[in-house]
Amino acid sequence: MKGPILPSAAELHSLLKRLYPITRSLTGDGVRETLRVVQEVADLEIQEYPSGAQVYDWQIPREWNIRDAHISTLDGQRVVDFRRNGLHVVGYSVPVCEEMAFADLEPHLHTLPNLPDAIPYRTSYYRENWGFCLTQKQLEAMDRNARYHVVIDSTLEDGVLNFGEKLLRGTSGREFFLSTYCCHPWMANDNQSGVVLTAFLNRYLSQKEELHHSYRIVWVPETIGAISYLAHNELAMKNLEGGFVLSCCGGPGPLAYKETFLGDHLIDRAVKLAFRDAGIEPWLRPFAPDGSDERQYSMPAFRIPMCTIAKDKYYDYAYYHTSLDDPDFVTGENLLSTLKMYIDAIEILERNRVFKTTMPYCEPQLGKRGLYPQIGGAHNQFGNVKKCAMSIEAEVDALTWMMFLADGTMDMVDIAERSAQPYSNLCVAAVKLVENGLLEEIQEVNAR
Numbered sequence: 001m002k003g004p005i006l007p008s009a010a011e012l013h014s015l016l017k018r019l020y021p022i023t024r025s026l027t028g029d030g031v032r033e034t035l036r037v038v039q040e041v042a043d044l045e046i047q048e049y050p051s052g053a054q055v056y057d058w059q060i061p062r063e064w065n066i067r068d069a070h071i072s073t074l075d076g077q078r079v080v081d082f083r084r085n086g087l088h089v090v091g092y093s094v095p096v097c098e099e100m101a102f103a104d105l106e107p108h109l110h111t112l113p114n115l116p117d118a119i120p121y122r123t124s125y126y127r128e129n130w131g132f133c134l135t136q137k138q139l140e141a142m143d144r145n146a147r148y149h150v151v152i153d154s155t156l157e158d159g160v161l162n163f164g165e166k167l168l169r170g171t172s173g174r175e176f177f178l179s180t181y182c183c184h185p186w187m188a189n190d191n192q193s194g195v196v197l198t199a200f201l202n203r204y205l206s207q208k209e210e211l212h213h214s215y216r217i218v219w220v221p222e223t224i225g226a227i228s229y230l231a232h233n234e235l236a237m238k239n240l241e242g243g244f245v246l247s248c249c250g251g252p253g254p255l256a257y258k259e260t261f262l263g264d265h266l267i268d269r270a271v272k273l274a275f276r277d278a279g280i281e282p283w284l285r286p287f288a289p290d291g292s293d294e295r296q297y298s299m300p301a302f303r304i305p306m307c308t309i310a311k312d313k314y315y316d317y318a319y320y321h322t323s324l325d326d327p328d329f330v331t332g333e334n335l336l337s338t339l340k341m342y343i344d345a346i347e348i349l350e351r352n353r354v355f356k357t358t359m360p361y362c363e364p365q366l367g368k369r370g371l372y373p374q375i376g377g378a379h380n381q382f383g384n385v386k387k388c389a390m391s392i393e394a395e396v397d398a399l400t401w402m403m404f405l406a407d408g409t410m411d412m413v414d415i416a417e418r419s420a421q422p423y424s425n426l427c428v429a430a431v432k433l434v435e436n437g438l439l440e441e442i443q444e445v446n447a448r
Helices: 009-019 029-038 102-108 136-141 188-206 224-232 234-238 266-278 332-351 390-405 412-419 423-435
Strands: 045-050 063-073 078-081 096-101 147-157 160-168 175-181 214-220 242-246 255-258 283-285 306-311 354-357 407-411 439-442
Touching: 009 029, 009 188, 009 332, 029 045, 029 160, 029 188, 029 214, 078 136, 096 102, 102 147, 160 188, 160 224, 175 188, 175 224, 188 214, 188 242, 188 332, 214 224, 224 234, 242 266, 242 332, 255 266, 255 332, 266 306, 266 332, 266 412, 266 423, 306 332, 332 412, 332 423, 354 423, 390 412, 390 423, 407 412, 412 423, 423 439
Parallel strands: 175 214, 175 242, 242 306, 255 283
Antiparallel strands: 045 160, 063 078, 063 147, 096 147, 160 214, 255 306, 354 407, 354 439
16 A cells, blocks of 8 residues: 655645635534535544534534625615625624614724725624624725615524544554634635645545554534534543644744643654754744633643644734635645644654663674674764765664663653654664564553
């Protein structure tokens, strides 16, 4: 079986552009359409919880769908048109069909004066209300003395909250978690990018011949979706090792890393090793109980260490929660660079093992096993660099560090941190040493 295939930058951006114009919210047809599109890449199951269900301190809201919305002059010209951009309507707006003066309409209008060309993203999930979002320029062009025809053709009815789920089984008995939120409409970085990367990570892991760990992967509406999932899967979630919340993965800014609430969990260390070996210094963001669903998963009853690798993380870019966060703001190349960091971190987790030397009394003779150059004295000799290939030097360094540190108390992540050796080099060295009977694999240290 061939190994996993990475998507191209064009393939990533193509899926993002397909998802971008779907009008979605916590619930409704847009979420279902989004998940069906994702199914073309990722083998996921579309699940549901009924509206009205109590989940801890929350209640799943009624299902919201919208067909059309506009603010029009009395002669029929649309001043604000939902059909041009789904952000024009406050999410979960109740139905409206009225003629009103501008003074009565104005309290329901939302703009960003400091970004006059941007439409803001606003919602009213848990309090019945209605409103329109528009650019500051559109607002300034409206006639304060005119009357307007205001229409929101929406429904709020009993229905379901949909989410996507996939469980990939591994052999280690340890389970990690990948979560993204699928509710945000008409914004590319936040969070069509996370939906896209989660889909392709699912595909990547599904294509592996064998998984060492299990991976639980979900696409949920933010906050209420995560809370609902926790409430319905409490025991399984309490047994998770840790995981990733995929959010804001494709902007033009530098790669950033938001730590778990612990800061030094195995997840943190794996990600930091991936960045180290890639020669990238990420913009380090310490954990805070805000942002996305990491705060739900890490609450006291669960304490799941969750992190995020991002490119223009929420709060960190000016276009956050606006219409300027469009497919031109996100590139396929940026999506691919973030995807590779997630894959590198996951591969470190996948290859993490604990080894113990079978020869603890001084170093074994590597030369007679073909693991050391037959002519000695040239290793790490400054004047002999041209005569001794760096790949051989790196291999010997990895072999000797593995033999020195593999005492059964440290895993591969420990050894990579202590030795400063590239993780992949240590993995290659471990295989060779096991094949030659110099190391034996023992049970992994449980991170939790």
